[in-house]
Amino acid sequence: MVDLEFWGDLAQKAFVNGFPSTNWANRMVEPWKGLPFGPNLHAVRPQRLRTLTGPVEAPQDSLWSRLQFFAAAEPVRHTEDQLDSALFAKLPIDVRLLIYEEVLGNMVFHLEARNNGTQIVKEICCRPDLIDEPIHQCHISNPRKSPSFSGNGNQHSSSLLPLLLTCRRVYSEVIPILYGTNVFEFRQGKGAFYFLRLMLPPQRLANIRHFRLHMRLPHHPHINSRSRRDWETMLMFFTTEMPALNKLYLRLLTNYITETQITETDDVDGAEWTKPIMRMVVDVQRNRRCHVKFVTPGVSGGVAHDCIGIFKETAKTTGLSPQERLIELASIALHERIRVSIEGPT
Template sequence: MDMSGFWGDLALKVLVNVSPSVQWANKVAEPWLGLPYGVYLHSGRPRRQRTLTMASAPSVDDSIWQRFQALAALGTEPRCEQQPDCGFLSKLPLDVRMIIYDLVLGGSTLHVSAGDNHSRIYHFICLVPDRITQSQIHGQCHQLSIHRPSSAPRENFPHPTGFLPLLVTCRQIYSEAINTLYSSNRFEFTQIHTAFRFLTRMIPQPRLPAIRHLVLKMAVPRHPHLNSRTKRDWDDLFKLFSNEMSGLQSLYLTLGMLEQVKQTIRDTPDSEGALWIKPMMEMATDGFARRGCKTQLVIDGFSHDLVQIYQATKVGREDVFPEMRLEGACTTLHQRIRVSLGGQG
């Protein structure tokens, strides 16, 4: 039975509602619920009240670079009016303004978090970005944020600070600088609901390609190929990274697995286990070929460089059958994960 579509969702709800034992029904339905982020990937994005803004229309006084940037977006987004009285916008060329935006908005590693699924999403600036993978040492980042002013004025800090003030100065500055906010910082998530609310609800879809560096730590309570629903969710996760986040230059993905998932991996032959590895490997190799994206996978404390494994995989006649190299790399990676989890070598 295919439980991956609308009728599958309806069947699960009916099962729970009409069953005399809700506890039993939830236990039966639970394996078919897919992976925790699936609901974010497959429900529609919120409708925006207006389209994205752009920089002002080109004028005769603009540099060639300014004209090219403006003409590339004309006809697709609202225009901004020229502001000859603003020295920053009228006297500084766009390339200089972009350097300023990068200095003001970029260069940070941001811990992005929320209290629960419905809470406001907020960020902390990381104090030890070179140790971003060691989550246990970042409590001081959170403590510091309690004592520093936010982007909104408050009684004890009447002047706003942070990213927001510059971006809300005017529409033209917002249009020129907003992509810098995403492209010049590294984003770290340790909560699934925060990560996917941020990526699929908070950020407009056209902004996703601006994200360059992502650190994501997520739970995988069920094997990615347990059933049709988990397969769909797993495949679509890496389509998000590959197709919509097409500007990624580094992805550090940590998977937390329950013991039953680890046991399933240990019991699965590598040739079969390669099937759930394939979406990851395809995304990693495609991203590396297009823009040199580095993809690191961490499971149970063991780190795996997906592109490095692919490059080290040599199989016969790959010039004729290039998919053989991909399959070989997937098999090798599954073997390494299985052995790292205590499986037989």
């Protein structure tokens, strides 16, 4: 299957490059492509050579740690107590965490991919209180905190780095605060999954609590088997690989052709692509009370759909039914609301 996809992608590129009109050629091959973020989403996660974060309160002199030292292929890394520092000697951990959160927490990071996705650049939102507006514009970075995450080793000036680079113990205490108390927002799916899947080690991914994604769909997510697979895998990713996720914002950015396909599809048939959404929403809300905000195009710029509310309403009106049946019926209702929001008032 992978080899067929590889040669298929190669043939598509050759077709596009062989025509004078690249735009026309891209439109011709679009129905056979997967979704833009598919390659990053399905890529094998790279193995980190070492773990930067050690145990904060490690029993370094225990017999077990000494045995690990001799048994391990490389020495076990420990975090020194650093008791000569007043920060650790005089301040308890709960006070230190409050300080870290004040310095590095409660921000909104607008993120985008550059250099063909090998570098993730951030901008600190200057109006985080307006983040939920339909059209959120933020052009001025907070002067005390500025760019960037990088996947290629480049160095960038940033006031986020000095505290993290102080020592290993500070890093071990601070890094969960950085990922757990800030909002990460991407306006492109491809860059988002390069960051989540290929840049972040699993322990960092597991710290993220608030994630926002503006996802551009060049075609309907169920136009072919590859797009269907990418769509379902993406939603399963949020379900299984981000266990701390507390708030998830998904906004679909579609074109006229995709919107036409949605409005011309019967709601029962259209539920095939809304069902993975409903299944994900029900799963994350039930297991960890994660709130999902799902936004689709509408006449007023965007319409937010209360997916869990639709599910509960369906359960209330249909009575006791198997959960999968409730999800199916709620998915039909969700597709109807998406279709109506795109069509507008009649």
